[in-house]
Amino acid sequence: MSSSFPFPIKPVPFMYLGDNDRNLPDLSDDEFCDLVAVLKALARSSYPRLEAVPLALNAYNCNQGTDDDGERPWAYFYPITMIPPARLDEKNDLLPNYPEIELDFEVCQDLKRRWRSIRYGGDDNNNNQSMEFSPPARYRFLCFIHKHRIDRKNTLQKGVHTISIWDREWDELIWHDTYHVDRISRRKDIREFWRHVKAPGFIDEVDSREHFMSRIRYRTVYHICEQIEETLRGPVPPRHTIYAVMSTALFHMNNARDLQVSIVPDRLELFGGQHKGLLPRFFAHLLCLCLDVRPGWSRARQKRFVLQFRILERLQWMRLRTREYLELHDSDRDGEYRVDAKKKDGGGRQWMYEALNIP
Known part of the structure; x- marks a missing residue:
């Protein structure tokens, strides 16, 4: 962030000590435990604790260097919302009790700042002159x-996950639903959710409710789940869609x-997150972030910490693709735990591969 602004913008919802270009957060104990929970789930191919997923995805904004094109745009993840079924009579007076969306204060402030359009080489798509001296x-x-x-027969899990993503480049909200069963009902439910939910600082900042509703796109052309069922001759558990949602989010970021x-x-590797740029990269990023925010740990404590995330033998794709990102992660900087790809001996840090069960 440019030094011309006295208060650098940092990724929310975290607190920070001091200022650095890598945006290393000062994680609370609860936040640290949430990241650990997600790391364990990824290493074991289990379902992550749902309430920890948005925080972990928000952490993907942290500890990122500046790329060749400058600072990478961020994504903000709101806590998971439960979508009740739409129940409307002819007078539309039987609405579910939708929770209010309360965005983080800094996110609301960011919505008021000018957005530098990618389409037009960084020109602002907001011409409000009062924002001339505010950060972008x-x-x-x-x-x-x-x-x-x-409610699907032959499945114990009853939760399907979808994701709505508001894109400021196009001023559109895209709803992604990767599960093929009962899509029509979910589309109706999500439409009524956005039609009635209160979201101060977001929908009223965008424009009127009618205009907002006209900017929603419903992306449901996903067939991989159905093809998997045809191959396995059995249902894909609905909650497996949490991996597809995380993959969609990581793909955007x-x-x-x-x-x-x-x-x-x-594609299959996106539905399950196996693509090397998705869950393996996310895993490596969260692991390095956790170690970076605990610089005072001894080597022995680092090893004990990393051993929690030993990747299962059957997750060959996860093991190999995670190694690639660990080798590339900030390889030009020294660190207690980092695996430097430029050094043949790994700089004495090969222990991470063994601890994670990476060949």
Whole structure:
């Protein structure tokens, strides 16, 4: 962030000590435990604790260097919302009790800042002259992960996850639903949710409710889940969609300078997050972040910490692709735990591979 602004913008919802270009947060004990919970789930191929997922995705904004194009736009993740079924009579007076969306204060402030358009080489798409001396907006995406209830035979889990992503480049909200069963009902539910939910600082900042509703796009052209069921001759557990939601989010963040980033490829490695740029990269990033925010740990304590995330043998794709990102992660900087790809002996840090069960 430019030094001309006295108060550098930092990724929310974290606190920070001092100022550094890497945006290393001062994690609370609860926040640290949430990141650990997600890391354990990724290493074991289990379902992550839902309330920890948005925080972990928000942490993906932290500890990022500046790329060749400058600072990468950020994405903000709101806590997971439960979507009740739409129940409307002819007079529309039987609405569910929708919770109010209360965005972080800094996110609301960011929505008021000018957005530098990617389409027009960084020109502002907000000509408000009063913002001339304010810092530019950092958040391109506002992301809302939803949980829907589904009643499907032969499945014990009843939760399906979808995600709504507001893109400031296009002033559009794209809703992604990767599960093929009962999509029509979920689309109706999400439409009524956005029609009636209160979201001060967001929807009223964008424009009127009618205009907001006209800017919603429903992306449901995903067939991979159905094809998996045809191959396995059995149902895919609905809650597996949490991996698809996380993958969609990571795809957006990794391609935040892509104009057509909302077109997420309908491929197996994206539905399950196996693509090397998705869950493996996310895992490596969170692991390095956790170690970076605890610089006073001894080597022995680092090893004990990393051993919690020993990757299962059957997750060969996770093991190999995580190694690639650990080798590349800030390899030009020294650190107690870092694996420096430029040094043949790994700088004495090969212990991380063994601890994680990475060949």
